[in-house]
Amino acid sequence: MNKVITVNLNGNAYQIDEDGYNALGEYISRAEEQLRNNTDRREVIADLEQAIGDKCANFLRPHKTVVTAAEIEQILKEIGPVQNADGEPVKSGESASQSQAPPRQPRDDSARTSAPHRRRLYRIRRGSGWSGVCRGLAAYMDTDVILVRIIFILGTIFSGGFGLLIYIIMIVLVPIAYTDSELNEAHGAPPELRRS
8 A cells, every 4th residue: 555645736736656756856856956046947847847747647547546656757767857057967865056067057048038939739638628629729828728718608609609610610620639749839848848
């Protein structure tokens, strides 16, 4: 019998067994320590948590609701080690103050503001109410899914059903995001978090 802990990864709850939780906690702590002087630390950690959460969701099924320690280890291996500026992994127990080089910056502010990451419109069915159209539009427009749903409802009511017609057309024409790479592309995740 294993102890299960519920964690919040960028606003989504996941159940992880205790050993996996400990490994994940250590990984996130190392990342936070490396980024402690980065002005975008919260945003970078949120992106990292989103990538980990998306990978955790791939292991969950209707009759499997807990991510195991082995699966967490696999996820962390796919994402890669927390690195210093020289590109060397930070060893367990080593903090950024102990490494000689300054922390590696996962993102460049000027690159982020001058060239935003390309987004692509997908239907996102994970956590969606029905078809994933509203969740996909919300990711594409970087807005709240509830706002998109309200716009569709009001559009349908005040246009005599035209909003519903648009919704049905989008179900037919917009592809579903199946892979992590497609989900990251839908959210405009940076290339270093995209996996093929």
